[in-house]
Amino acid sequence: MTAPRKLHIKSYGCQMNVYDAQRMVDTLAPEGFVETANADDADLVILNTCHIREKASEKVYSELGRLRTAKDEAARNGREMKIAVAGCVAQAEGSEIIRRAPVVDVVVGPQSYHHLPQLLAKAKTDGRAVETEFPVEDKFASLPDPKPAMIRARGISSFVTVQEGCDKFCTFCVVPYTRGMEVSRPVARIVDDVKRLADNGVREITLIGQNVNAFHGEGENGKPWSLGQLLHRLADIPGIVRLRYSTSHPRDVDEALIEAHRDIPAVMPFVHLPVQSGSDRILEAMNRKHTAADYARTVERFRKVREDIAFSSDFIVGFPGETEEDFSATLALVRQISYAGAYSFKYSPRPGTPAADMQETVTTTVMDERLARLQELIDSQQAAFNAAVIGKTVDVLFERAARNPGQIVGRTAYLQPAHVMASPDIIGQVLPVAVESLERYSLIGALAGADVSPVSSPKISQPANTSLSAMTTGA
Ligand code: SAH
Ligand code: SF4
Numbered sequence: 365m366t367a368p369r370k371l372h373i374k375s376y377g378c379q380m381n382v383y384d385a386q387r388m389v390d391t392l393a394p395e396g397f398v399e400t401a402n403a404d405d406a407d408l409v410i411l412n413t414c415h416i417r418e419k420a421s422e423k424v425y426s427e428l429g430r431l432r433t434a435k436d437e438a439a440r441n442g443r444e445m446k447i448a449v450a451g452c453v454a455q456a457e458g459s460e461i462i463r464r465a466p467v468v469d470v471v472v473g474p475q476s477y478h479h480l481p482q483l484l485a486k487a488k489t490d491g492r493a494v495e496t497e498f499p500v501e502d503k504f505a506s507l508p509d510p511k512p513a514m515i516r517a518r519g520i521s522s523f524v525t526v527q528e529g530c531d532k533f534c535t536f537c538v539v540p541y542t543r544g545m546e547v548s549r550p551v552a553r554i555v556d557d558v559k560r561l562a563d564n565g566v567r568e569i570t571l572i573g574q575n576v577n578a579f580h581g582e583g584e585n586g587k588p589w590s591l592g593q594l595l596h597r598l599a600d601i602p603g604i605v606r607l608r609y610s611t612s613h614p615r616d617v618d619e620a621l622i623e624a625h626r627d628i629p630a631v632m633p634f635v636h637l638p639v640q641s642g643s644d645r646i647l648e649a650m651n652r653k654h655t656a657a658d659y660a661r662t663v664e665r666f667r668k669v670r671e672d673i674a675f676s677s678d679f680i681v682g683f684p685g686e687t688e689e690d691f692s693a694t695l696a697l698v699r700q701i702s703y704a705g706a707y708s709f710k711y712s713p714r715p716g717t718p719a720a721d722m723q724e725t726v727t728t729t730v731m732d733e734r735l736a737r738l739q740e741l742i743d744s745q746q747a748a749f750n751a752a753v754i755g756k757t758v759d760v761l762f763e764r765a766a767r768n769p770g771q772i773v774g775r776t777a778y779l780q781p782a783h784v785m786a787s788p789d790i791i792g793q794v795l796p797v798a799v800e801s802l803e804r805y806s807l808i809g810a811l812a813g814a815d816v817s818p819v820s821s822p823k824i825s826q827p828a829n830t831s832l833s834a835m836t837t838g839a
């Protein structure tokens with residue numbers, strides 16, 4: 365038997381890349397690859413890249429510089445190190461990578477990584493291999509299932525891709541070009557995946573997609589199902605106690621999704637709903653296809669069915685043409701909605717997108733200043749949201765042993781980390797925690813009540829926790 369080959373994957377960017385990296389490990393496991401945390405002693409290093417902003421994209425080339433030294437060092441020791449670039453930069457700049465970085469052996473786009481074994485073989489014979497087509501066959505159908513031991517090692521919370529690609533063409537965004545057109549997976553395949561995960565200890569599923577609520581996969585009755593219908597089906601799978609989904613587009617929120625929040629206890633009352641800007645003029649220039657008022661109404665529709673629901677968002681400051689007045693509208697919308705948290709970014713012009721041809725009007729200094737003001741407001745809302753839980757009892761799904769001996773860490777419905785002193789037996793269970801204090805972003809508390817019976821029922825009840833409702837005001 366040959367010695368296992370070592371594989372190191374470094375992922376940048378979004379949750380989809382995290383998921384893809386796991387699937388690359390699954391794809392290469394039958395080839396004898398095992399993961400290593402250290403790039404220097406790997407036989408194969410994969411950079412799973414992100415193209416969303418210039419900074420993310422440029423990281424690839426600096427990382428490849430470092431890897432060249434490691435590859436040379438390996439060669440001096442009589443060892444061969446192969447280097448692959450995967451992900452969205454591979455898709456967008458495949459030929460440039462080959463030209464700029466001779467150290468790279470394989471370039472593989474996000475829709476082709478199920479061909480990694482063949483591409484590695486090709487690189488061995490031909491020197492280098494590139495695949496950035498959008499192949500006609502379904503990548504998911506060709507990916508080997510993860511081994512039970514691998515699922516268990518990855519923990520009790522798992523991502524599952526249900527939808528990929530995007531047809532929205534926001535003027536600033538590369539995703540429609542790097543991930544291709546919107547494609548939804550069939551419900552039966554998703555159900556198989558979730559059952560396999562649940563059978564191996566997974567309790568929480570986050571359904572992911574670049575535009576997850578545009579999901580319209582073939583249902584079990586042969587008709588297209590919405591995300592709301594899918595959530596109903598998955599909530600019936602024994603072992604699954606929490607369901608989340610990310611990322612949603614405000615335009616694609618339908619009644620079935622809102623009702624899923626009302627009717628399915630496992631669907632968590634926390635929604636990432638990016639708005640990007642609060643100015644209608646800028647939203648129009650971004651081609652978001654909704655106004656700030658439409659967005660606020662959508663948020664209200666959710667809040668009507670679940671008063672304890674909380675929101676997070678993404679914002680871009682300094683989009684071409686953004687005036688102080690436009691930016692004030694963004695701050696006003698943030699005040700109106702009151703977020704549990706949000707990501708905010710300085711606009712980065714991306715080659716090939718319509719916005720890259722627009723006249724940039726906002727200086728770096730003004731962008732920095734707007735970003736700081738926006739982040740200060742969001743931080744204060746997040747701090748208030750987190751502080752509101754002190755003294756309350758909240759449900760926590762326990763995930764793993766914490767760094768401090770004896771402590772177990774889990775997450776609340778709102779993904780706040782919560783630490784308690786307890787036996788590791790509670791991992792995988794949802795238990796009430798009396799929250800005593802807040803240390804940075806982590807809640808510290810104690811298990812409420814002595815009754816720590818194991819979770820065995822398919823749907824763990826997540827009662828609309830009135831103690832949390834105060835948190836949505838964020839004030
Ligand atoms: N599909 C998701 C988000 C995809 S990208 C959605 O529709 O919201 C994640 C975030 O990166 C975006 O929400 C946006 O805030 C940010 N982003 C995308 N392109 C950007 C760019 N060119 N410059 C700055 N931020 C950008
Ligand atoms: Fe990009 Fe817009 Fe699609 Fe989101 S909806 S992935 S921001 S094009």
Ligand code: F3S
Nearest residue numbers: 377378414415416452
């Ligand atoms: Fe980045 Fe591609 Fe995700 S560009 S954000 S890795 S879809």
